[in-house]
Amino acid sequence: MIDKVISYIDQNKDKAVDRLKDFLRIPSISTDPERKGDTRKAGEWVLKLLTDCGVKAEIIETKGHPCIFADTGPVDGAPTVLIYGHYDVQPTGDESLWKSPPFEPTVRDGQIYARGSADDKGQVLTHLLAAEAWMKAGGKLSCRVKFLIEGEEEIGSPNLEPLITKLKDRLACQYVALSDTPKFDKTTPAITYGTKGLVYKEIILTGPKQNLHSGSYGGTLTNPGNAACTIIAALRDADNRVTIPGFYDDVKSLTDEERKRLKELPFDEKGYLEAMGAPALIGEKGYSTIERRWARPTLDVNGMYGGFMGVGASTVIPAKVGIKVSMRIVPNQDPEKINKAFEETVKKLCPPGVKMEILTHSYCAAYAAPTDSPGMRAAAAALKAGFGKAPVFIREGGTLPILPLFKRELGADSIMIGFCMPDCNAHGPNEFFGLDDLHNGTRTAAHFLSALAKAR
Amino acid sequence: MIDKVISYIDQNKDKAVDRLKDFLRIPSISTDPERKGDTRKAGEWVLKLLTDCGVKAEIIETKGHPCIFADTGPVDGAPTVLIYGHYDVQPTGDESLWKSPPFEPTVRDGQIYARGSADDKGQVLTHLLAAEAWMKAGGKLSCRVKFLIEGEEEIGSPNLEPLITKLKDRLACQYVALSDTPKFDKTTPAITYGTKGLVYKEIILTGPKQNLHSGSYGGTLTNPGNAACTIIAALRDADNRVTIPGFYDDVKSLTDEERKRLKELPFDEKGYLEAMGAPALIGEKGYSTIERRWARPTLDVNGMYGGFMGVGASTVIPAKVGIKVSMRIVPNQDPEKINKAFEETVKKLCPPGVKMEILTHSYCAAYAAPTDSPGMRAAAAALKAGFGKAPVFIREGGTLPILPLFKRELGADSIMIGFCMPDCNAHGPNEFFGLDDLHNGTRTAAHFLSALAKAR
Numbered sequence: 001m002i003d004k005v006i007s008y009i010d011q012n013k014d015k016a017v018d019r020l021k022d023f024l025r026i027p028s029i030s031t032d033p034e035r036k037g038d039t040r041k042a043g044e045w046v047l048k049l050l051t052d053c054g055v056k057a058e059i060i061e062t063k064g065h066p067c068i069f070a071d072t073g074p075v076d077g078a079p080t081v082l083i084y085g086h087y088d089v090q091p092t093g094d095e096s097l098w099k100s101p102p103f104e105p106t107v108r109d110g111q112i113y114a115r116g117s118a119d120d121k122g123q124v125l126t127h128l129l130a131a132e133a134w135m136k137a138g139g140k141l142s143c144r145v146k147f148l149i150e151g152e153e154e155i156g157s158p159n160l161e162p163l164i165t166k167l168k169d170r171l172a173c174q175y176v177a178l179s180d181t182p183k184f185d186k187t188t189p190a191i192t193y194g195t196k197g198l199v200y201k202e203i204i205l206t207g208p209k210q211n212l213h214s215g216s217y218g219g220t221l222t223n224p225g226n227a228a229c230t231i232i233a234a235l236r237d238a239d240n241r242v243t244i245p246g247f248y249d250d251v252k253s254l255t256d257e258e259r260k261r262l263k264e265l266p267f268d269e270k271g272y273l274e275a276m277g278a279p280a281l282i283g284e285k286g287y288s289t290i291e292r293r294w295a296r297p298t299l300d301v302n303g304m305y306g307g308f309m310g311v312g313a314s315t316v317i318p319a320k321v322g323i324k325v326s327m328r329i330v331p332n333q334d335p336e337k338i339n340k341a342f343e344e345t346v347k348k349l350c351p352p353g354v355k356m357e358i359l360t361h362s363y364c365a366a367y368a369a370p371t372d373s374p375g376m377r378a379a380a381a382a383l384k385a386g387f388g389k390a391p392v393f394i395r396e397g398g399t400l401p402i403l404p405l406f407k408r409e410l411g412a413d414s415i416m417i418g419f420c421m422p423d424c425n426a427h428g429p430n431e432f433f434g435l436d437d438l439h440n441g442t443r444t445a446a447h448f449l450s451a452l453a454k455a456r
Numbered sequence: 457m458i459d460k461v462i463s464y465i466d467q468n469k470d471k472a473v474d475r476l477k478d479f480l481r482i483p484s485i486s487t488d489p490e491r492k493g494d495t496r497k498a499g500e501w502v503l504k505l506l507t508d509c510g511v512k513a514e515i516i517e518t519k520g521h522p523c524i525f526a527d528t529g530p531v532d533g534a535p536t537v538l539i540y541g542h543y544d545v546q547p548t549g550d551e552s553l554w555k556s557p558p559f560e561p562t563v564r565d566g567q568i569y570a571r572g573s574a575d576d577k578g579q580v581l582t583h584l585l586a587a588e589a590w591m592k593a594g595g596k597l598s599c600r601v602k603f604l605i606e607g608e609e610e611i612g613s614p615n616l617e618p619l620i621t622k623l624k625d626r627l628a629c630q631y632v633a634l635s636d637t638p639k640f641d642k643t644t645p646a647i648t649y650g651t652k653g654l655v656y657k658e659i660i661l662t663g664p665k666q667n668l669h670s671g672s673y674g675g676t677l678t679n680p681g682n683a684a685c686t687i688i689a690a691l692r693d694a695d696n697r698v699t700i701p702g703f704y705d706d707v708k709s710l711t712d713e714e715r716k717r718l719k720e721l722p723f724d725e726k727g728y729l730e731a732m733g734a735p736a737l738i739g740e741k742g743y744s745t746i747e748r749r750w751a752r753p754t755l756d757v758n759g760m761y762g763g764f765m766g767v768g769a770s771t772v773i774p775a776k777v778g779i780k781v782s783m784r785i786v787p788n789q790d791p792e793k794i795n796k797a798f799e800e801t802v803k804k805l806c807p808p809g810v811k812m813e814i815l816t817h818s819y820c821a822a823y824a825a826p827t828d829s830p831g832m833r834a835a836a837a838a839l840k841a842g843f844g845k846a847p848v849f850i851r852e853g854g855t856l857p858i859l860p861l862f863k864r865e866l867g868a869d870s871i872m873i874g875f876c877m878p879d880c881n882a883h884g885p886n887e888f889f890g891l892d893d894l895h896n897g898t899r900t901a902a903h904f905l906s907a908l909a910k911a912r
Contacts, residue, residue, distance in 0.1 A: 196671055212884055215654070215855055219752055228685070293672075305760065313612070328674050352736055427670075
């Protein structure tokens with residue numbers, strides 16, 4: 001049966017690219033209120049694909065963007081897997097930095113360039129196409145497969161928790177499988193077993209009621225721009241350690257076994273640096289690049305704005321400035337505790353003469369899964385079959401808020417199967433997904449359902 | 457003769473308001489390349505007013521926006537005064553903060569609201585209308601009056617120095633008079649005898665070649681946003697003193713006489729704070745608000761930008777951030793020396809892993825004039841006649857790059873006659889100029905020419 005499924009996938013290889021392009025043309029930016037309609041449209045696109053191949057699927061409304069839920073129905077003696085993914089995408093950022101428009105998918109050198117190509121439309125599509133292939137080639141699936149494809153991942157999934165709690169029974173599964181992580185390198189697929197958590201804050205400082213002439217008023221009031229810099233600068237020391245009291249208290253250190261495995265990975269530091277295009281690899285003192293990336297908490301400015309931001313000079317004291325800053329946290333750190341410690345610290349650091357407002361954009365825990373479960377073994381076998389090479393087990397610096405939530409509500413561990421390139425420019429300009437990875441990913445997703453049916 | 461002139465001004469009071477509105481409708485933002493044509497148009501407006509009343513005037517081209525020059529011709533036994541002003545304006549900033557559009561002049565409660573109303577179109581117009589009144593009421597002027605009205609004051613007058621050097625002989629004068637400073641308060645006119653200088657810099661930090669996913673890359677490279685905050689924070693200490701080595705070395709302290717005069721001014725701290733709308737009056741330790749404002753050097757952030765600046769959250773590490781920062785310097789500080797010290801300091805403060813570019817937008821020395829010259833006495837008498845109250849002598853935190861230049865090239869001291877309100881919102885939203893101040897200012901400008909003719 002699996003041979004027929006794979007053969008169907010191989011025969012429809014080119015058609016799959018066209019369908020990905022259709023999906024990518026929908027500008028489903030979930031953070032942008034003006035894109036509300038487009039975001040829904042991307043969800044409806046997923047619904048139609050599933051419905052068209054005979055899978056029972058439906059739209060589940062939330063307070064924000066809707067979820068697509070599907071269920072292929074029970075299969076005797078086989079486990080149930082919930083495929084999770086998201087159809088929403090990040091904002092484009094400065095569009096002038098894109099070589100081709102972010103919502104006009106363009107193939108160059110075997111890669112498809114568009115916002116959402118890797119994160120997550122291209123990757124989620126592999127699972128949809130695999131299910132379709134099983135349905136079309138054989139009329140049924142080897143396991144019970146449920147789909148939960150949401151539209152608010154890029155804004156921290158604010159409405160998913162109540163939905164999952166409410167639909168607990170319908171979502172019941174042994175494993176969650178998802179593809180929203182990268183391969184290890186061009187030729188090596190990867191299973192990601194741990195992610196960082198996220199606490200994303202924004203500090204807004206206001207001083208005078210409006211921008212003031214810096215000559216007429218300078219020296220007589222606290223400048224919100226200077227104050228913001230003073231606060232942010234004090235959050236890290238010269239060794240790039242975060243100075244928030246208690247920040248590292250609950251950090252779960254890497255085991256010796258994990259550290260050994262990380263050291264053995266053929267990590268190409270030079271290639272990594274070149275892909276980033278930064279002058280040097282720098283970070284928290286005492287840890288390797290991979291350790292800092294996957295297993296150490298961080299604090300980063302994500303954006304800053306205020307005062308005169310145009311070309312040239314305007315001599316104003318800004319009425320208001322804002323700094324967006326986020327912390328990536330690791331297993332065992334409590335996001336609520338970190339959030340509170342952050343707020344207390346910046347309040348203490350805030351100089352007199354400005355008012356501070358603190359926004360919380362999202363916060364979520366880290367996650368780590370056992371690497372020796374039957375599901376993990378099935379995923380490893382599927383990747384070997386799909387890509388022709390055994391995967392490595394890695395961790396990830398990014399955040400998937402859904403993972404700790406699934407564990408808590410459904411009792412299910414998550415299996416993260418990575419198909420995209422590590423330097424795929426997710427969240428930056430010129431995001432891309434390889435056409436080979438689309439194809440091999442779809443084959444892997446199909447093999448996974450076959451292997452999982454037999455896994456014990 | 458002066459009676460006839462004043463009577464002419466009084467009769468044409470309403471017409472003067474209409475003419476100011478015409479002038480203000482021209483969006484002559486000199487820093488904006490798209491407003492190049494409009495900026496020139498404002499210069500031509502000035503030219504036409506002078507030419508129409510029989511004064512010989514001409515456009516002098518520069519590499520940037522042109523200057524308007526006029527000369528009423530020699531008057532036996534009377535001194536020559538050069539009236540300096542500018543027809544260009546600041547950018548509008550966020551237009552949503554304006555109660556009426558910045559280039560649709562609107563009168564509310566006896567004040568005209570528009571960008572450039574106080575700085576400097578409304579004020580420069582008083583001198584143009586005074587000259588017109590002398591010409592129309594008497595056919596000639598009491599002194600030889602030259603006009604130099606430029607279009608690049610708001611961008612630091614980059615092309616004025618070569619022009620003045622070149623036209624030294626044609627510009628020759630005993631005094632320069634200008635109105636680009638405020639009154640002391642609503643009812644008290646002022647003569648400003650000192651201004652601060654300006655060194656305006658922009659630091660641009662670049663890290664990775666493009667915005668990166670803060671999860672996938674965080675912790676492995678220097679974040680330009682964090683780096684920028686670290687640098688800016690280190691430029692001032694907790695007492696709000698600038699930490700750049702040598703920064704205060706050449707500062708000319710206030711004399712005991714000046715300090716006494718400042719203390720005696722009926723400065724309304726509470727009103728000043730309310731006008732700013734800031735939570736508190738704060739600044740360099742050990743100095744009064746007025747001392748900090750007029751006689752102590754400052755360092756202020758004017759603008760900051762980089763990374764994700766939209767509403768909500770995007771988890772990027774910014775590829776590039778910029779901070780605009782300017783220093784106001786005081787008499788005897790050398791702008792070149794301060795500029796160099798700033799650059800050396802920020803280079804030393806820049807952490808590894810980012811590239812720093814430093815831009816210089818403008819730099820210029822401070823200025824202080826003697827307060828006991830015949831010209832100053834004529835100005836004081838004119839203000840008393842025009843406003844019905846003797847002026848106070850004050851200093852100013854703003855910068856007029858032209859003043860040290862006139863002193864050096866023409867040997868002439870400058871007399872700054874202030875007609876606008878101290879809280880006129882120059883450079884901010886809702887800039888305004890009082891209609892009474894337009895009228896009394898025009899009367900003062902006319903009296904000044906009469907008094908100056910007799911001053912010894």
